[in-house]
Amino acid sequence: MGVKGYCEVGRSLIGKWRTWSRYPVSLWVRSLRSNAALEAIAKASEEKVPNVVLYNYPSFSGAYSALFAHLFHSHHNIPCLILPFSSVEPLRVEDLTSEGLETCYLLDFLCPKEFLLKLSQQSECKVIGFDHRKSAISCIPDANDCPENLTIHASLEKSSSSAVYEYFSTKHADIGNPDGVVPSLLDSKAKVRVELVLKYIEDGDLHRWSLPSIRAFNIGLGEWRSKFNCLANPYMYEQLLELSADDLIAKGNSYLSSQQNAASKLLGKVFRVRLGRGFYGECLGVRADGNSNLSDEIGKLLSAKSAAAGLRPVGAVIFMQRNNLKMCLRSTDNATDTSEIAKAYGGGGSPSSSSFIIRMDEYNQWIR
Numbered sequence: 001m002g003v004k005g006y007c008e009v010g011r012s013l014i015g016k017w018r019t020w021s022r023y024p025v026s027l028w029v030r031s032l033r034s035n036a037a038l039e040a041i042a043k044a045s046e047e048k049v050p051n052v053v054l055y056n057y058p059s060f061s062g063a064y065s066a067l068f069a070h071l072f073h074s075h076h077n078i079p080c081l082i083l084p085f086s087s088v089e090p091l092r093v094e095d096l097t098s099e100g101l102e103t104c105y106l107l108d109f110l111c112p113k114e115f116l117l118k119l120s121q122q123s124e125c126k127v128i129g130f131d132h133r134k135s136a137i138s139c140i141p142d143a144n145d146c147p148e149n150l151t152i153h154a155s156l157e158k159s160s161s162s163a164v165y166e167y168f169s170t171k172h173a174d175i176g177n178p179d180g181v182v183p184s185l186l187d188s189k190a191k192v193r194v195e196l197v198l199k200y201i202e203d204g205d206l207h208r209w210s211l212p213s214i215r216a217f218n219i220g221l222g223e224w225r226s227k228f229n230c231l232a233n234p235y236m237y238e239q240l241l242e243l244s245a246d247d248l249i250a251k252g253n254s255y256l257s258s259q260q261n262a263a264s265k266l267l268g269k270v271f272r273v274r275l276g277r278g279f280y281g282e283c284l285g286v287r288a289d290g291n292s293n294l295s296d297e298i299g300k301l302l303s304a305k306s307a308a309a310g311l312r313p314v315g316a317v318i319f320m321q322r323n324n325l326k327m328c329l330r331s332t333d334n335a336t337d338t339s340e341i342a343k344a345y346g347g348g349g350s351p352s353s354s355s356f357i358i359r360m361d362e363y364n365q366w367i368r
Helices: 011-021 035-046 060-075 113-122 160-175 188-205 214-222 236-242 245-267 292-308 339-344 360-366
Strands: 002-004 051-056 080-085 103-107 126-131 150-154 271-274 282-287 315-321 324-330 348-350 353-357
Touching: 035 080, 051 060, 060 080, 060 103, 060 160, 060 188, 060 236, 113 126, 126 160, 160 188, 188 214, 188 236, 188 245, 214 245, 245 292, 271 360, 282 292, 292 315, 292 324, 324 360, 339 348, 339 353
Parallel strands: 051 080, 051 103, 103 126, 126 150, 282 315
Antiparallel strands: 002 150, 271 282, 315 324, 324 353, 348 353
16 A cells, blocks of 8 residues: 655664664675765756665665666656665665755665655655565655655555556556557566566565465575666666576476585484583484584474484584584474573573574583
8 A cells, every 4th residue: 555654663763773873884884885876866867866865774675676777767768867775884865865856765665764855855856665574664644744845655454566666657548558558567578577586575574474485486596686786787677687487496306405415414414412511411412523504403303203212302503614513403302402502601592592602622512
């Protein structure tokens, strides 16, 4: 649904924003407020480009939202500057205000309230934001209290990328062509491919996790996260159009299969671990040097295997990390708290997942 208003996106984000303002600019101006970004903004200001699009980076919904903004403005030959935006390394309002600016889009994120208010006050341009997160929805005030040039489209039932796709598709159809024909924002083949990807992204964005192979899809898509900076990757839009859910799922399944095979080999080399020299009972463990990325999966499998052997339902995965011996504890039993062991040895974590550094002489006492 479309809701007019501004939003304070969580206390933690506001706290970060206020913290940044106390430090010299040189300490918090980094990659996303790079020379390339500032040069692009300066050029757009000189040419009086009327539209600026900021998209959440690195975010799958943000990247696809940027794609739809790019397709719309390109199709209608409307000048537009598209830039990645990160709350960790942000652009400033002063960077975005220029004489010719008419519309500023915030795709898949809402800035801190200070940013939104300052942008709407220093510029007469329209500010249009899209978000689907609960932290944003709960902070949107009544429409009557909002600046006229600030509009927010927010919904807990639809991801930002889906909402932005519908928004620009509708604008595209409203403009139409002189001959009366209204083509889709995407051609027929790309439309089917992209819309299926959007469904999977939405399934993750809204934490439904209901679509088949959603885990494999997210793993397959994960490697693209670093490529969603349109300044550093000029081929981003073409790549997004070519991505297919089937290919991403296949890649994810291949990765999961290799992980499972590697984990199975390690599970053949288990041994008993006397947790805290036996004070916390015994469980099964395995050395996973060179395979620390498997610690979570192996630990959970070991937890079940340990319980079946009549030991504590805990899996201990041990490996070398930067010249230190690290032990990761995992449990699939809700009544077991692994963090009490980790905290006793200077580590921490949650009941089902914790870790700590252990001295070699102490470790040798645990595996006797």
